[in-house]
Amino acid sequence: MKQEIIEALVGAITKWDLIAQSIICEQDRACPLCKIFYNEDKLACDGCPVQKESGADNCEFTPYQYTNLDSDEILAEDLRINTYNLPDLDKVEDEIEFLISLLPKDSKEAKRYQWFN
Numbered sequence: 001m002k003q004e005i006i007e008a009l010v011g012a013i014t015k016w017d018l019i020a021q022s023i024i025c026e027q028d029r030a031c032p033l034c035k036i037f038y039n040e041d042k043l044a045c046d047g048c049p050v051q052k053e054s055g056a057d058n059c060e061f062t063p064y065q066y067t068n069l070d071s072d073e074i075l076a077e078d079l080r081i082n083t084y085n086l087p088d089l090d091k092v093e094d095e096i097e098f099l100i101s102l103l104p105k106d107s108k109e110a111k112r113y114q115w116f117n
Helices: 003-020 032-037 049-054 072-080 089-101 108-112
Strands: none
Touching: 003 032, 003 089, 003 108, 032 049, 049 089
């Protein structure tokens, strides 16, 4: 795996860790992996390690879809009542574990996160 992709995975893990700590809220395409791989014209994520693992675009079939942060319908409803959708922290942790599992096992980055599992 190219170092650029490893660094993007680490960035995605960091982003989800900040979400778990309620420091930031999720924003579409704020993910470092999406910034590299997401193709607006095709609405696809060709080459993304998440897409390769799940077999689907837009983080479908990953813990992301269960975090309560990916539903436009829920978000739109929540905005009408002037609040925001709080993440399911157990599922956020599942997403972090999933992303860590995508790091090359022998990389220094994977070793940095071995405590998480």
